[in-house]
Amino acid sequence: MTNNPSTLYRAGVLHCPADPSATALLVRDGRIVWLGSDADAPSADRVVELDGALVTPAFVDAHVHVSDTGLVLSGLDLSGARSAGELLDAVSAYAAGLPADAVVLGHGWDESTWAVAQPPSAAQLGRAAGGRRVYLSQASIHSALVSEALLAACPEAVAAPGYDESGWLRRDAHHVVRAVARxxxxxxxxxxxxxxxxxxxxxxxxxxxxxxxxPEISDEEDFTGLLGISGAGVPEVYGYWGELGGAARARELGAVGAGGDLFADGALGSRTAHLSEPYVDGDGCGHGYLSADQVRDHLLDCAAHGMQGGFHAIGDAAVSTVLEGFAGAARRLGTDRLRAARHRVEHAEIVDRRLIAGFVEFGVVASMQPAFDRLWGGAGRMYESRLGLARSLASNPMGAMHGVGVALAFGSDSPVTPLDPWGSVRAAVAHHNPVQRMSVRAAFAAHTRGGWRAVHLDNEGVLALGAPATFAVWSTPAGVERGLPVLQAADPEARGADDPTPLPVCRRTVLRGEVIYEEGSA
Incomplete structure (x- = not known):
């Protein structure tokens, strides 16, 4: 073997639009150095037989909370609870295996899926947990149920906005108890x-x-520790630090941007997303956390430090405020300089044509989560409960954004929704509103190249000569069509959120030539 061993992957189906007939690729020094047919393949130090498997660029998840995701995967997952009783039973069973002084941490309950949408009280949670402190974040992560013991440990939460004696806390009160629980x-x-x-x-x-x-959802040690293991046998991590006016600090921490979850509003699930029209199942229009002047000044701070900026904005009133701030920054910096930074808005769930035009004008990347529509869109689901049917069908307009050239980067917001990239692609293809549906090719691009472009790595996310050897190998039980998996049933009546078509299964994930996952390995 040479000092720079090469690996040949052959006898596969490659998603390679520049060479649709390619069945093999050669990797050396972390890059693709040859593409073509098996018959023309050069010799290599190692050979991997693909046995007809599909090879595509690997996915990028453009919005995650890694520590919280890991705690859910290894802890108390409440996404399957369908009633207050089931939630309490799960808490009781989980708490029984913990020390008496432990804090019970759980995530994922969603009362909008329950027949009776009434969560248990703080007292009931305490009894189920044997008197322990309990913190259970709702699926949106913007509110939580807490026990009486945890409330007693957080007296400052009682006077904070969003406090409720039932133990279902939102806004500032939620931030207080979250910090103690973490x-x-x-x-x-x-x-x-x-x-x-x-x-x-x-x-x-x-x-x-x-x-x-x-600072509102994690801490600096958590953030820098995570960046420290980026790419070390695991996926690469690109960090966004959401602190208002914190571009210099974000750079010091190793972030690529001063944004992400820099909150302009809350979430629809907790009725804290800031809307221009009231919720149909609650009082008011939610809450805006930033002014247009604050948005403008944050973008100017980002420009001064050469950083990408961004904001969490879900409701149309919040997005409108953010774009007003962009306009203010453009008057100071010029639109071209603002566009070149590729600032981001996370989620952008409720936006109309006027707001979409603002994304185009200022070159804003829309970091969106197709699974939100799959889980909560359509008739009879959470969006309809909060917004009414007409507004719910206008939510998550990724198809309209793609159609006018808005740069899209897809993700999961895990643990809000699971890490499930092909499921997200299918959700974009099968949006509840037919007007917003995307092609498989466009949705796949948003979940691969879109994520790389969002961090200014424009040459990543393709199978091409000289490109980084970052790809995934898939079993495709439903077959392959034009270089991508079949994701929908042949019968249109079977398509949608409950489509029975089996999704691809990952056999191997390669990052810059290094295998970071292999099916069947420990």
Whole structure:
């Protein structure tokens, strides 16, 4: 073998638009150095037989919370609870295996899926947990159920906006109890959770993630520790630090941007997303956390430090405020300079044509989560409950954005929704509103090249000569069509959120030539 051993992958189906007939590729020094047919393949130090498997660029998840994802994967997952009783039973069973002084941490309950949408009280949670402190984040992560013991440990939460004696806390009160609950997780537990999450990401064909941290949702040690293991046998991590006016600090921490979960509003699930029209199932229009002047000044701060900026904005009122701030920054910097930075908006769930035009004008990347529509869109689901049917069908308009040239980067917001990239591609293809549906090719591009372009790595995410050897190998039980898996049933009546078509299964994930996941390996 040479000092720079090469690996030939052959007898596969390659997603390579520049050479659709290619069945093999050669990797050396972390790059693709040859592409073509098996018959023309050069010799190599190692040979991997693909046996007809599909090879595509690996996925990028453009919005994750790695530590929280790992804690859910290795802890109390409440996404399957369908009633308050089931939630309490799960808490009781989980708490029974913990020390008496432990904090019970769980995530994923979603009362909008329950027949009776009434969560248990703080007192009931305490009894189920044997008197322990309990923190259970709702699926949106923007509210939580807590026990009486945890409330007693957080007296400042009582006077904070969003407090409710029932134990279902939102806004500032939620931030207070979240900080106390997170402090119960040791550094060793956090590192272990990060590795669990990144290992799982690799197992579903993800080679890079965008971590959305910040002082309100994580801490600096968690953030820098995660960046420290980026790419070390696990997917690469590109960090965003969401602190207002914190571009210099974001750079010091090793972030690629001062944004991500820099909150302009909350979430639809907790009725804290900022809307221009009231919620149909609650009082008011939610909450805006930033002014247009603050948005403008943050973007100017990012420009001064050469950083990408961004904001979490879900409701149309919040997005409108953010774009007003962009306009203010453009008056100072010029539109071309603003566009060149590729600033981001996370989620952008409720936007109309006027707001979409703002994304185009300022070159804003829309970091979106197709699974949101799959889980909560359509008739009879959470979006309709919060917004009414007409507004719910206008939500998550990724098809309209793609159609006018908005740069899209798809992700999961894990643990809000699971790490499931092909499921997200199918969700974009099968949007509940037919007007918003995308082709498989366009949705796949948004979940691969879109994520790389969002961090200014324009040459990544393709199978091409000289490109980084970052790809995934798939079993495709439903077959392959034009270089991509079949994701939908042949019968149009069977398509949608419950489509029975089996999704691809990852056999191997390769990051810059290094295998970071292999099916069947420990």
């Amino acid at each position: 402090a119960s997780v040791t550094r060793a537990q956090r590192v272990a959770a990060q590795r669990v999450a990144l290992g799982h990401a690799a197992s579903v064909g993800i080679a890079a993630v965008h971590e959305c941290g910040g």
